[in-house]
Amino acid sequence: MGWGSKMDELTALACRAKSEADAFSELVQRLNPLLGGLAQRYWIPYETDDEVAQVLRIELWNAVRSFRSGHVPFLPFAKMFVENRMKTMMKRRVYGAKYLFMNQMKRVDEQGPANDRGEPLPGTTPAVEEDVVHELVLKAARERLYELLEQLLTDLERECFVRRYIYEQSYREISEQLELVSVKAVDNAIARVKKKMMNHPAVVELWNSVAG
Numbered sequence: 001m002g003w004g005s006k007m008d009e010l011t012a013l014a015c016r017a018k019s020e021a022d023a024f025s026e027l028v029q030r031l032n033p034l035l036g037g038l039a040q041r042y043w044i045p046y047e048t049d050d051e052v053a054q055v056l057r058i059e060l061w062n063a064v065r066s067f068r069s070g071h072v073p074f075l076p077f078a079k080m081f082v083e084n085r086m087k088t089m090m091k092r093r094v095y096g097a098k099y100l101f102m103n104q105m106k107r108v109d110e111q112g113p114a115n116d117r118g119e120p121l122p123g124t125t126p127a128v129e130e131d132v133v134h135e136l137v138l139k140a141a142r143e144r145l146y147e148l149l150e151q152l153l154t155d156l157e158r159e160c161f162v163r164r165y166i167y168e169q170s171y172r173e174i175s176e177q178l179e180l181v182s183v184k185a186v187d188n189a190i191a192r193v194k195k196k197m198m199n200h201p202a203v204v205e206l207w208n209s210v211a212g
Contacts, residue, residue, distance in 0.1 A: 042086035
């Protein structure tokens with residue numbers, strides 16, 4: 001079977017998948033190598049591997065629903081569709097991290113320490129728990145740090161900095177996920193960040209409080 005035949009077969013399967021659950025299940029199996037590659041390439045903060053796989057299946061279903069036969073084969077359409085969705089989601093998660101900190105801070109402030117199910121622990125109150133006070137201070141510092149980074153850094157510099165020092169990714173991981181030419185581009189961006197930070201003592205002080 002040639003490449004063109006394979007693409008035509010997937011296109012027909014995608015058209016059936018719009019209304020047939022079995023066809024969609026088969027499509028997911030056929031495209032597992034593609035989805036697995038995207039899962040490795042596009043890292044989503046706060047998501048487990050299983051959750052990322054579920055996100056990819058949902059986006060594949062969205063691709064099926066959006067697909068119109070007769071224009072392009074389904075395979076390149078699906079790849080572009082899912083990649084664009086993952087890029088957008090990844091960017092929102094990274095740049096939106098400060099809002100997560102704000103929500104967490106509000107929850108802890110209102111409810112006190114919570115267990116894994118989000119339920120307040122008995123016998124604890126924020127006013128008397130040193131660890132909660134420390135958490136609030138730390139989250140406030142992180143929020144302010146993100147605000148300053150948004151003002152100070154370019155999009156590339158901010159992405160590289162957050163991925164490297166907040167999420168502890170390697171230069172190679174950052175380079176691959178941001179589709180940069182080489183790890184040298186990451187190194188250069190980080191170098192610019194450090195230079196800018198040294199000229200802004202407030203940022204350095206906040207970073208030391210967060211990283212320390």
